[in-house]
Amino acid sequence: MTIRYAAARTFAERVLKVNHAGENGAVHIYAGQLLFARLTAPGMVGELREFKAHEESHREIFAAELERRGVRRCRSFVLCGIGGYTLGVITGLFGRKAIAATTAAVERVVLAHLRGQLQVLEDTDPAAAAAVSRIVVDEQEHHDRSLAHLSKGRFWPALLDPVVAVSTESVIWLGMRL
Numbered sequence: 001m002t003i004r005y006a007a008a009r010t011f012a013e014r015v016l017k018v019n020h021a022g023e024n025g026a027v028h029i030y031a032g033q034l035l036f037a038r039l040t041a042p043g044m045v046g047e048l049r050e051f052k053a054h055e056e057s058h059r060e061i062f063a064a065e066l067e068r069r070g071v072r073r074c075r076s077f078v079l080c081g082i083g084g085y086t087l088g089v090i091t092g093l094f095g096r097k098a099i100a101a102t103t104a105a106v107e108r109v110v111l112a113h114l115r116g117q118l119q120v121l122e123d124t125d126p127a128a129a130a131a132v133s134r135i136v137v138d139e140q141e142h143h144d145r146s147l148a149h150l151s152k153g154r155f156w157p158a159l160l161d162p163v164v165a166v167s168t169e170s171v172i173w174l175g176m177r178l
């Protein structure tokens with residue numbers, strides 16, 4: 001028997017597929033950063049591995065929810081992986097502050113979207129809301145622990161905040177419409 005997957009139709013289905021693609025991007029950011037972090041930020045390797053494991057479990061939560069609903073993954077899934085890996089490798093080369101500034105910037109945008117998604121989903125799709133709320137605590141922790149690495153460091157946030165905000169917003173905007 002072949003399972004036929006359909007394109008996302010409802011808001012909840014779009015959110016699930018965009019978040020699934022976004023988590024793939026997050027996994028790849030950390031994978032890219034880990035490539036050089038052993039040399040440029042050895043003290044962060046453990047934390048990056050831990051964060052990457054969280055992102056893999058988040059991706060699994062959304063993958064399972066899409067599969068249960070018979071919805072195919074986002075067309076931006078592979079793009080998110082490539083973009084995330086590229087961002088990760090470049091920032092990983094520059095070490096601790098660049099790595100932490102990337103996570104803080106990504107999570108700031110992501111957390112704002114997750115809260116907005118939850119407001120709609122809590123009334124319309126409790127199962128999708130549950131999937132989203134399962135990841136919020138981890139994302140907040142990634143944000144807060146990364147921010148703690150950046151005390152007094154203003155250079156990397158000033159450079160990366162706008163770049164990351166525009167690219168993350170674009171990916172979400174595009175994913176919701178694909």
Ligand SMILES: [Fe+2]
Nearest residue numbers: 023026055058
């Ligand atoms: Fe995540």
Ligand SMILES: [Fe+2]
Nearest residue numbers: 026138139142
């Ligand atoms: Fe995260």
